[in-house]
Amino acid sequence: MTQWVRACARYDIDTEDLIRYYHDGRTFAIHRSPGDKFCCTDGLCTHVEVHLADSLVMDHVIECLGLDGQFDNRKGEPKHASARDLLQTCPVQVTGDDVLIGQDGLKAPAGQVAVECSLTDRSR
Numbered sequence: 386m387t388q389w390v391r392a393c394a395r396y397d398i399d400t401e402d403l404i405r406y407y408h409d410g411r412t413f414a415i416h417r418s419p420g421d422k423f424c425c426t427d428g429l430c431t432h433v434e435v436h437l438a439d440s441l442v443m444d445h446v447i448e449c450l451g452l453d454g455q456f457d458n459r460k461g462e463p464k465h466a467s468a469r470d471l472l473q474t475c476p477v478q479v480t481g482d483d484v485l486i487g488q489d490g491l492k493a494p495a496g497q498v499a500v501e502c503s504l505t506d507r508s509r
């Protein structure tokens with residue numbers, strides 16, 4: 386059974402925008418698409434370690450400001466240009482005004498070392 390972690394309030398994120406979310410030494414991006422659709426992805430672009438919270442959200446597409454790569458924020462699929470590798474996604478649930486992230490998605494994939502806190506601090 387999925388365990389859920391409260392990440393933020395629904396109104397902490399404007400429509401077609403995203404915020405950074407830190408959990409257990411890793412960085413994520415929580416996106417709000419039109420129609421109050423919330424998605425959560427890894428916080429760093431798969432092309433170069435640029436934080437996606439500085440990116441643009443248009444409908445369900447994130448445009449990375451690093452080199453204009455694009456990803457679908459629901460499945461993490463690369464859509465354009467430099468973005469070639471799948472972006473990790475996490476399950477999201479909205480309960481009342483709370484945006485909850487599925488704990489399983491917040492764990493580092495097998496073989497991947499969690500991002501050190503110092504790296505997330507550096508990316509501010």
Ligand code: FES
Nearest residue numbers: 430449451452454
């Ligand atoms: S850094 Fe994101 S597409 Fe290149």
